Amino acid sequence: MADDAKARQGEKGAAPAPAGEDVKLTKLAECAGCGAKVGAGELARLLSDIRVRRDPNLLVGFDKSDDAAVYRVTDDIALVQTVDFFPPIADDPYTYGAIAAANALSDVYAMGGEPKVALNVMAVPEDMPADVVHQILRGGYEKVYEAGASIVGGHSIYDREPKYGLAVTGFVNPARMLTNSGARPGDALVLTKALGVGVITTAAKAGLAAPADVAAAEAQMMRLNRYARDVMVAHDVHAATDVTGFGLLGHALEMAQGANVSLELDAAAPALLSPRVRELARLGILPAGMYRNRHFAESSVDVGDVPRDVQDLLFCPETSGGLLISVAAADADALLADLLADGRVPDARVVGCVGEAGAAGGARIALR
Amino acid sequence: MKIDARNLTCPKPVVLTLEALPKLAPGESLQVLVNDSVAEGNLTRLADEKDCELGVERSGKDVTLTFSPRGEVAASEAAATEAAAFCNVPDRTSAVVAVDTDSMGRGSEELGHILMKGLIYALAHQDQVPDTMLFYNGGARLTCEGSESLEDIRELESRGTKVLTCGTCLDFYGIRDKLAVGGVTNLYAIAQIVAARPGVTVL
Numbered sequence: 001m002a003d004d005a006k007a008r009q010g011e012k013g014a015a016p017a018p019a020g021e022d023v024k025l026t027k028l029a030e031c032a033g034c035g036a037k038v039g040a041g042e043l044a045r046l047l048s049d050i051r052v053r054r055d056p057n058l059l060v061g062f063d064k065s066d067d068a069a070v071y072r073v074t075d076d077i078a079l080v081q082t083v084d085f086f087p088p089i090a091d092d093p094y095t096y097g098a099i100a101a102a103n104a105l106s107d108v109y110a111m112g113g114e115p116k117v118a119l120n121v122m123a124v125p126e127d128m129p130a131d132v133v134h135q136i137l138r139g140g141y142e143k144v145y146e147a148g149a150s151i152v153g154g155h156s157i158y159d160r161e162p163k164y165g166l167a168v169t170g171f172v173n174p175a176r177m178l179t180n181s182g183a184r185p186g187d188a189l190v191l192t193k194a195l196g197v198g199v200i201t202t203a204a205k206a207g208l209a210a211p212a213d214v215a216a217a218e219a220q221m222m223r224l225n226r227y228a229r230d231v232m233v234a235h236d237v238h239a240a241t242d243v244t245g246f247g248l249l250g251h252a253l254e255m256a257q258g259a260n261v262s263l264e265l266d267a268a269a270p271a272l273l274s275p276r277v278r279e280l281a282r283l284g285i286l287p288a289g290m291y292r293n294r295h296f297a298e299s300s301v302d303v304g305d306v307p308r309d310v311q312d313l314l315f316c317p318e319t320s321g322g323l324l325i326s327v328a329a330a331d332a333d334a335l336l337a338d339l340l341a342d343g344r345v346p347d348a349r350v351v352g353c354v355g356e357a358g359a360a361g362g363a364r365i366a367l368r
Numbered sequence: 369m370k371i372d373a374r375n376l377t378c379p380k381p382v383v384l385t386l387e388a389l390p391k392l393a394p395g396e397s398l399q400v401l402v403n404d405s406v407a408e409g410n411l412t413r414l415a416d417e418k419d420c421e422l423g424v425e426r427s428g429k430d431v432t433l434t435f436s437p438r439g440e441v442a443a444s445e446a447a448a449t450e451a452a453a454f455c456n457v458p459d460r461t462s463a464v465v466a467v468d469t470d471s472m473g474r475g476s477e478e479l480g481h482i483l484m485k486g487l488i489y490a491l492a493h494q495d496q497v498p499d500t501m502l503f504y505n506g507g508a509r510l511t512c513e514g515s516e517s518l519e520d521i522r523e524l525e526s527r528g529t530k531v532l533t534c535g536t537c538l539d540f541y542g543i544r545d546k547l548a549v550g551g552v553t554n555l556y557a558i559a560q561i562v563a564a565r566p567g568v569t570v571l
Contacts (some may be wrong), residue, residue: 024544045385127530159484202378202379203379205379206379206380206382206383207381208379219472281413282413282416282417283382283386283417284379284382284409284410284411284412284413284417285379285382285410286378286379286406286409286410286413287378287406288378288406291405291406291409292548308413308416309413
């Protein structure tokens with residue numbers, strides 16, 4: 001339990017003086033946010049020979065590479081289950097906690113569901129000041145409160161590298177659940193947040209990011225996908241996923257493969273957090289996750305004559321990124337208008353469309 | 369000019385290279401030694417952006433990237449200025465250094481004090497400072513008032529080194545109230561630190 005860690009923190013009277021206020025939280029992290037994710041290919045390989053029970057009520061399991069598992073309880077209620085945590089992605093502990101929570105909650109929204117209860121997942125260094133731990137938790141609790149859900153417990157351990165996140169349980173009507181494999185040829189693709197978190201957080205580790213860009217990235221990461229989800233479920237949406245560690249192209253590829261369709265993405269269409277993110281990408285300020293994502297997805301992506309820095313941004317890991325929504329073309333304009341009218345989804349854009357699987361067979365993505 | 373950027377995590381190799389490029393004399397090239405594919409990919413992009421010809425030479429895991437600028441690389445960019453500032457922020461190694469005496473080596477105790485002072489001064493001025501320094505038995509005197517190394521140990525602490533002195537030792541010598549830098553620790557905490565690291569260097 002998280003409260004445990006706090007209590008024991010207080011007991012350590014003879015403990016060394018904590019490293020101090022001036023220590024940047026992100027300096028304690030090897031990788032930033034969802035950049036810390038194990039590659040998709042690696043994960044599939046690790047699990048390939050392990051026996052899994054088949055259950056007719058398990059509507060979405062790991063084999064679907066979806067955002068969350070969905071388990072049918074009754075004909076109109078299904079459980080949505082997910083967990084997500086990562087090392088500090090922001091220096092301010094409250095901001096870090098809120099981002100980790102928004103990111104974990106997002107997987108439920110990506111299934112079209114509503115989160116109800118959550119458990120803290122936490123690792124903290126023994127000498128982390130109790131107030132810092134408290135602020136991380138406060139960020140998490142307030143985000144979960146904003147989501148209309150409750151934190152009902154959790155587990156925390158000591159670790160040199162801090163980690164925080166949530167295991168989230170939500171509900172969805174199975175008939176209205178949105179997987180990442182329902183895209184249909186003719187659909188339009190809508191992305192609800194801007195890109196650039198991966199390069200800005202990498203640059204921030206080196207003090208190379210403009211403070212305004214860091215603030216924009218943090219504000220976006222803290223923003224719940226709840227608002228986009230609430231608008232989305234009122235439209236003729238066929239599939240959805242959230243864009244996180246595998247980058248826009250990685251998650252888009254999962255969507256294409258899940259439905260055996262091809263996608264065409266307009267590389268210039270997604271909003272960028274700042275015009276400077278392209279400059280950072282050109283300088284090679286790119287996280288390791290970009291290369292993992294490229295390695296995994298590259299052979300299925302026709303990059304056309306899109307400049308390399310833009311490609312890199314599309315492959316770059318995002319943390320607490322937007323929803324990628326496959327919506328009936330006839331309803332795309334209305335969905336976009338409603339998202340923008342909400343005021344809390346200002347960076348929503350139509351970023352591409354869905355086509356038939358290529359003649360050569362297989363799901364591919366073409367950039368234009 | 370040469371930079372050894374092996375084992376540095378992204379984006380540090382880029383930052384070091386970004387800082388070094390404007391300092392090259394006309395016609396001079398910059399060699400950057402790296403040993404992971406992320407640094408190599410990032411530096412390849414940097415070479416394009418800064419209009420440098422890039423030579424790549426592999427030797428086992430090590431890759432030497434040779435940057436030959438086609439023109440002058442401007443240093444005026446805000447990024448480069450900030451990069452310089454970043455590079456002054458020292459990194460820590462994962463090393464744990466244990467100090468069990470205030471006199472280094474055997475022989476003259478006077479010489480031993482001089483050596484210890486010199487060694488701690490040198491440690492404080494390395495590019496990378498230790499993660500943790502443990503002071504016990506005679507070493508406990510070094511973190512207390514009257515120690516000639518106080519300034520250097522404070523410098524180490526300000527650069528991120530955790531400075532810990534054994535409480536039992538402070539009590540034994542009756543100098544607990546003289547502790548002037550770092551925190552107090554106990555054998556249990558020392559055992560944890562020692563058990564968690566691959567090697568502890570005893571001065």
